[in-house]
Structure formats: structure tokens, C-alpha cells
Amino acid sequence: MAELRLLPRRAQDFASADFWERFFRERGGRAFEWYGAWKSLRAPLERYLRPRDSILVVGCGNSELSEELYDEGYQDIINVDISELVVKQMQERSVHLRPKMTYMVMDVLQMDFPDGHFQVVLDKGTLDALLTDAEEMSLRRAERMFAEIGRVLRFGGRYLCVSLAQAHVLKAAVEHFYQQGWMVRIHQVSSNETDTSEGEFALPVFVYVMTKIKPVPGSTLCILELCTEEQHKPVRFSSTQHLIEAVEERQQYCLLRSQLRRNPSAGTICLDLCSKDTDTSQVRYTLHVVHNPTVKVSRDNQFAIFIIPQGRENEWLFGTEAGRKQLAASAGFWRLVTVVLHRDQQYEDMGTIQAELSEKVMELAPPGLPAQQQVPFLSVDGDIGMRTIQHRATSPCSGEYIIEDVKGDGAHYFRHLIFLSNRNVVQSEARLSSRTSHKGNKKHKKKKSASSSSQKEPIDVSANPSIDKTYLCCAHHRTMIAGLCLLKNPECLPETRIRVLVIGLGGGSLPLFIHDYFLQCCIDVVEIDPAMLEVATHWFGFSQDDRLKVHIADGLAYVASLGTKASSSYDVIMFDVDSKDPTLGMSCPPPAFVEKSFLQKARSLLKMEGIFILNLVCRDSLLRDAVLATLKEIFPFLYTCKIEEEVNEILFCQQQARHKLSPAEVQETAQILEKALRQPGWAWDSTYVLADVLETVRLV
Secondary structure, three states: OOOHHHOOOOHHHHHOHHHHHHHHHHHOOOOOOOOOOHHHHHHHHOOOOOOOOOEEEEOOOOOOHHHHHHHOOOOOEEEEEOOHHHHHHHHHHHOOOOOOOEEEEOEOOEOOOOOOOEEEEEEEOHHHHHOOOOOHHHHHHHHHHHHHHHHHEEEEEEEEEEEOOOHHHHHHHHHHHHHOOOEEEEEEOOOOOOOOOOOOOOOOOEEEEEEOOOOOOOOOOOOEEEEOOOOOOOEEEOOHHHHHHHHHHHHHHHHHHHHHHHOOOOOOEEEEEEOOOOOOOOEEEEEEEEEOOOOOOOOOOOEEEEEEOEOOOOOHHHHOHHHHHHHHHHHOOOEEEEEEEOOOOOOOOHHHHHHHHHHHHHOOOOOOOOOOOOOOEEOEOOEOEOEEEEEEEEEOOOEEEEEEEEEOOOOOEEEEEEEHHHOOOOOEEEEEOOOOOOOOOOOOOOOOOOOOOOOOOOOOOOOOOOEOOOOOOOHHHHHHHHHHHHOOOHHHHHHOOOEEEEEOOOOOHHHHHHHHHOOOOEEEEEEOOHHHHHHHHHHOOOOOEOOEEEEEOOHHHHHHHHHHHHOOOEEEEEEOOOOOOOOOOEEEOOHHHHOHHHHHHHHHOEEEEEEEEEEEEEOOHHHHHHHHHHHHHHOOEEEEEEOOOOOOEEEEEEOOOOOOOOHHHHHHHHHHHHHHHOOOOOOOOOOOOHHHHOOOEEEO
16 A cells, blocks of 8 residues: 555656655655566567667666666666656666666756767656646647657667557557658567566556658658567558557457456457458457356366357357357357457468467466367357358448348358448348359368368359248348237238338348238338338349339338328338437337327327337337337337347237237237248248247237
């Protein structure tokens, strides 16, 4: 606790001479090491130091770094500090042992040295102490420090700054020296070596290496590089932002490791990894570290890595925290790292991924795991899956979106529509009923992995296969269809003339299924984005006819425009429309669609025994309860059906019904509807059992 009292009450005090006088007086003669001593910093620093260099150490404090450098043969060293007390202490300590060592009282913001006097300026923590925040006063102070360092350095000289690389410090340093035309390189200090007399930092330590380059007329060559702690060759970047993002990634990774060390059985932890060999801010891998506390830990089941096949990362088992915990339990490992493979990245096979990730994921291994322990890389049948982006475009309404084909579980292939503004959600999905190889698709030679079965050759789906219209991929679509059993005389529905209004087209699978199985129905679909009609038509097998019409309009305005002229005209109204604002806590539908005044307009369009079906995706429990309360005011009969393993909840609302049905009676009615739909000669997906879909239905 005595050490804690030495710390300032305000971060700004770090820039105060009075604070440092008091600090060193109370500290006494004991060295205070910011970010490690020579032993931990030697590897990166000695690459840029020569024994004959003239070295200026700014803000030396009572660190032993200068003394250790001197003893290593770097004897042309001048140390400056703002504290008279610490300069006196250090002079007395070195006067006999290191006669060539010089200590001076001097402010780094205004130094007395001539221009171009030093070959190296060494700074361990001084910039971090001066640049305490991103406020204008602190930034001006840092600019003065940078200007003085630039002035006293020779051309070809280096500013070596040891820093924690807090966001505002990193940005200020990198952007300043880059704009000055200096060579900018950042080294991460090995976490195995980092130590301080005051304990370990959770954040990694970095060394900025800023080299003063003589400007060449007409030349715009600027170098931005990062060396990671594994001492790989430097990775070069084309922009300061990419370099900063790469450093931030390293910090996040070290924080994750620190958290795992402090709490080995911590909850799910997530981390993004970019490629170390390319100048890009695109994520290559996303890691989730999950634990299975119920497993009895042995030598062979402590740790494993699970590669999620491409295109399947949005499935419940792989894309949710609960699913990943179940995966860890099923795999039988105490700690499991799941790995997501990102689109727009190329992956050759399991062996290549294993080679690329082994070094990183082993740093996430539980403490005590033997160094030579072989850690298994797992996947689904040793397969990394396949993903082919068939189409990419941008819509003014929906933003950038892609159409991609992926391999699912077993032999089936699927087509996805994904809005890149919410890339973790499959907006629409369809099963493909045929597949052929793409022309020109590169086939890679198989590589055998020691810890997994060999990678199979990917089979790409053709650009225009037929869509299996009998199969509803989306569980919420299956549930919405099953809820039609609540209509009058479900056994007659396939041949009954009914009118249906669907708000939200997507890939068109929901209205298309209704069209194909309810042979006398007439369907109006309202879609705000004209690009989605093109997507549904060209990529998902959707088509219009005299019973199925699409209206390009805002659903809110369309319902309001119908008014009294379409009063009591629809047997079914379905809302399946997503929100473009992910911050609302309700991603489906947009809040305006569940306001009381609008729901009353929708109710006026329903026949008295009609049904209103709403796909609700709401993570905010209070907001969900408010939506249900509003619906209950308008519709006396309200059934809710939670979809197992998904956030979706389907609400079935009626203003008049035969009588209130118990959950068991609803399921019996669903069986009647399914029997009517499964006529001889009609294709029907055998996995689609309406009664099972409504297993969680209940009356509110």
C-alpha cells in the first residue's frame, strides 16, 4: 500500500516536476523500472544500438537501464531528467563506477543540446508520462517533445521509445513521425521477458523505432512496420491506421492471455486475428475460448482447437455462446478454442490452418500443459468446408450484401444472403438441389494433418443451381407456416381461397412456400428494397404470377395506404422484416412496426378470424414484455412460440377464434394441417413436422 501512495491522484501530475521531486524523495534510492529493465528490453534495443553511438536518455529517473547499458559497453550516454533530486542521486551512484556517465537536470520539452548532436534518443516511459490523455494540452506537450527529439537527432539517428502504446499515445507518435517522413517501426517486447520491479503489466510493452530520414526531393517513400514478439520479419503497412489496428490486435491478444492466466476457467473470451503477412485490417480468424467445467481433467483432454467449417459459423452450435459451450462439452475438453474462418480470406486445407495457428493458439493453452503435448485440431469430419461468394453488391437501403454458397452438414449445399452491416446473421437461406464444379476453380493438393483426417477437395456449387423449394431453411419460417393451423378448418386450407400479406421479402422463400402449398391463396408481398426483389428472383428461385405479387414500398406506408379500402380483406398478415439499427435491442422488426397505432391499422386489414404472425427478435427483456403487452391490448388471442436454439420468437395473434387452444390442442391442429399439405404426389421435406415445430407454443 505504501507504493500505491506514491502514484499521483491525477494523470496530469506525471508531467509535473513537483510530483517527481516528491516521488523520488519518498521512493528513496530504490530503482523504479517502467516497463522492464535491460534484460527484458535487450532483444529489441540492441538491434538499434552500437557501442560507439552517442545516446541521450530522456526522463531517466532512477532506472538502472542506463547503468546496465554502460556496463554492456555503451558508454557515450547523457541522461536528463526534470527532477534535481533524482539527477543528484544518480550522479552519486555512478561517479566512481561509471566515470563517463553524465546526468543533467533538463526538461525534454526544451533541451540545451545543439542540433543533430545524438545518434540515439532513448525514452522508457517518458512519453507515456507526458502524454497522459488525448486533450489538446497533452498533445501540444507531446508535439514539443517530438520536435526537440527530432532537432537533437542526426539524420539516420533513431528515437527508441519504450511504451505501453495506449491508443492516444500510439496515434500521436505514429502519425507525427510518419508525417515528418521518418521510418516508423514498432517492436513488441516478448511477454516471456517483460518484467518490472513493480509487477507485470497486463498490456504488452512496445518499442517505437523512429528513424530520422533525410528528405529526398520528389520522394514519397514512407515505411510503416510492425515486428511481433515472435520475431518474425517485419510486416509492412500502407497506412498509419492499419499499423495502429495491428498493434491494437496484439494488445487484445495479450489481455486475453492475461485474463486466462488470472482466471483459468473464465467465461467465453473472444479475439480477432488478422493475417500477419499482409497489410490489411480484415479479420482472418476469430477465436472463442470456452470452458467445460464439468469435465474431469486429464493429460489428454485439457485443450483442443476446433476449426468451424466455412459457412457454418452462424449455426447455433458454432455461432452462440450456449452452442459453443455445448460443443466443448460434447468434444470432452476442459478448454476449447473455436476458430471462425472469415469470408474474403483464402484457406488451403486443415494442415495449412494448423501450421498458421499453432504458435498463437498454444499461447492460450491451460497452465501446466506439457510443452511437447500434441494438441488436437478438430473439425467436422476433418473438413474446413467451402464458401463461394457468387455475388456482391450494394443497395441504398440494405448497404453492402453478398450471396454465398456454402457446404452444410452432410451432403447438402446452401445459398445465403448476408448483409455485411450484420455479417453474423444469415438474412435468407435456401437449400440447393444440384451442384457442379466451377470452371477455373483451383484444386489444391491434399496435405495430411497429423492430428486430423485429411482435407477433402471442396466442391463448388454452380452459379445458377435449382433451389429446393420444398425445404424451409429458416426455423422461424417453419414456425410461421405451422401457425397457419390456427386458421379455421385447417384440413381444408390447401384448397381454400385465402389472402395473405407478407411484409419483408428477403430471398422470398416464405411467400414462395405458401404459394406452392396453399394452392388457392393470393399473396401480396411488400419489400422496401428493390434490390431484394432482384436478389430473390436471380439467386433464390423466386417468381411472381397472378397469385403472388411484390409491391416495392415501405411496409409502414403500404399498410397505412390501404386504410378502409382494404378493411378486413386479409386472412393472414405476416411481419418478417429486420431493423437496420443494431443498437436498439430489437433486431426484428423495426420498433415502428410494433407501435400500437400501426398494429391497429394492421388489425383493421384482417378478417375477424384471421391471424397476424410476427417474427420477433428481441434481446431486451423489458422491450419484449412491452411488445407483448401492446399486442395483448389489440389481440385477445395471443400465442407465443420460442424457437429452440435461436433468439427468434414467433407471435400468433387473433382478434377472434373458435376458442382458446391449449398447447397440446395446437399441436393436434398442426398435425391436421400437415396431413392436408402432404398430399400424394406432392413433394414434402420429411424433416418438417409441424407439431414438433410448435412444441414450445403457449397462450399468453
